[in-house]
Amino acid sequence: MVELKKNNKLLDCITFFDNNFMFDFRYNVLRDFVDYFIICESIYDHRGKPKKKNFIKKDNYDDKKVKYFLLEEPFPENTSIWQNQAIQREFLLKSTDFADKEDFIFFSDPDEIPRPELLSNFKLDKKYGIFMQSCFNFKFNLFNKYENPWEGTRVSKKKNLKSIDFMRQKVRSKNLKYKFYRFDKEKNIQIFDNAGWHFNNIISPEEISLKLKTFAHSEFADDKYSSPKVIKKKIDLRMDLFERGHIYQKKEIDNTFPKYLIDNQDKFKKFIIS
Numbered sequence: 351m352v353e354l355k356k357n358n359k360l361l362d363c364i365t366f367f368d369n370n371f372m373f374d375f376r377y378n379v380l381r382d383f384v385d386y387f388i389i390c391e392s393i394y395d396h397r398g399k400p401k402k403k404n405f406i407k408k409d410n411y412d413d414k415k416v417k418y419f420l421l422e423e424p425f426p427e428n429t430s431i432w433q434n435q436a437i438q439r440e441f442l443l444k445s446t447d448f449a450d451k452e453d454f455i456f457f458s459d460p461d462e463i464p465r466p467e468l469l470s471n472f473k474l475d476k477k478y479g480i481f482m483q484s485c486f487n488f489k490f491n492l493f494n495k496y497e498n499p500w501e502g503t504r505v506s507k508k509k510n511l512k513s514i515d516f517m518r519q520k521v522r523s524k525n526l527k528y529k530f531y532r533f534d535k536e537k538n539i540q541i542f543d544n545a546g547w548h549f550n551n552i553i554s555p556e557e558i559s560l561k562l563k564t565f566a567h568s569e570f571a572d573d574k575y576s577s578p579k580v581i582k583k584k585i586d587l588r589m590d591l592f593e594r595g596h597i598y599q600k601k602e603i604d605n606t607f608p609k610y611l612i613d614n615q616d617k618f619k620k621f622i623i624s
Contacts, residue, residue, distance in 0.1 A: 358507075359385040359453040360469055361446055363514070364460045365438050366391040367561070368404040369553060372460050377411060379608045383469040384456075385415065386449075390442035392421040395564040396431045419445040436515035443514045451509035457518060462502030463608065464546040477538035478521045479505040481545035486601075488551055488585045489623050490611055493601045496594070500548040547608065551591075552621050555581040558591070 362384040366373065377387060395401050405418055421441045425434040439457075446455055454472060456464065464481050481503035485494040504517045511517060525535040551558050555578040562576040570576060575591060590596035600623045603615060615622060 357452070358472070359449065360472060361386045361388050361449055361453060361455050362464075363388040363442055363446065363455060363457045364390070365435075365442055366405050366460060367395070367564070368401075369460055369557070370404065370406045372549070372552065373405070374408065375549075375610070376460060376463055377416070378610045379463055380466060380469070381412065381415065383466040387416045388442065388445055389416070389418045390421060390438060390445055391418070392425075392438050392441075394421075394425055394434075396425075396434045396438075397564065398425045398427075398429075398434060399564075401564075417445070439514040439518065443511065446508065449508045451507070453508045454505055455508055455511050455514075456503055456505045457514050458503040459548075461549045461552065462500070462546065463549065464503045465544065466608070468542060468545055474505060474507065474540060476540035477506060477510050478517060478536065479540045479542055480521060480523055481505070481542045482523075483546040483548045484544075484606070485548045486550065486552075487590075487598050488588075489621050490549060490552060490607070490618060491601045491603055491623055492588060492598045494550070494596065494598050496590075496596045497548075499543070502548050503546060555579075555585065562591075 360383070362380055364373070366389045373389070389405060391403060391405050393401060393403060403420060407416060407418060419441070421438060425437055429437070442457075443455075449455070454474065458464070462481075462483060480501050482499035483502040485498040485500040486492055487494045501523055504521055506517055521536050521539060523539070523541055525537050526539060528535045528537070551561070553561070558581050559576045559578045563571045570592060574580070581591065584591055588598045590598075603612060603622065605612070611618060
């Protein structure tokens with residue numbers, strides 16, 4: 351086990367829907383490098399429809415590290431999908447109230463995984479940080495060059511973080527290209543290159559279908575995109591789900607991938623192209 355030698359604690363924060371497989375993968379990649387995993391699940395999807403509680407806290411998880419919070423209140427009436435997503439994110443931030451003001455709050459989608467080596471003795475020289483991550487779709491080694499690098503994980507010190515949704519939506523690398531007088535654009539940003547992986551839709555066609563029908567991107571809920579049969583065909587052809595002409599490429603598993611994946615290729619062979 352890697353010994354954590356730092357003064358500031360690292361909190362790895364995600365909102366959760368139903369992907370226990372990816373959280374387990376995340377936990378095993380990061381467990382020796384972060385102090386806490388903060389998971390927030392709602393019993394309503396972003397469309398406001400009730401859903402069951404899905405998170406499974408495995409017996410091998412460190413109870414002191416894994417902190418799970420359940421948002422049980424319904425989303426307000428007449429709010430948009432995006433507003434409901436933001437509400438869940440801010441509930442997640444409130445769940446970090448126990449943290450010290452100097453601690454680092456990392457926020458990711460569950461399939462955006464920071465490179466562990468960057469977290470050892472982590473330093474942030476700006477107000478916010480963006481992790482530029484290698485992008486893979488459907489399989490751990492099916493490379494998506496079209497959306498690479500992916501602006502995934504964001505980080506800020508607790509004392510500077512007023513809104514997770516703001517950090518996710520408004521803290522972007524393109525802000526650094528704006529003129530100095532564009533005070534409406536947050537520019538106090540540090541870019542971390544080669545900073546992890548976005549393992550997008552490493553799930554079954556049926557699970558991808560459910561995700562498209564319940565998540566915030568409502569324009570892709572139509573059967574044209576969300577039918578499991580259509581999704582399976584596109585995965586087999588290594589095609590983009592959204593008909594943008596993207597064809598993904600196989601990449602050999604090498605030392606650029608998480609060590610946990612390298613060491614457990616047989617376990618994950620269903621999601622590795624040989």
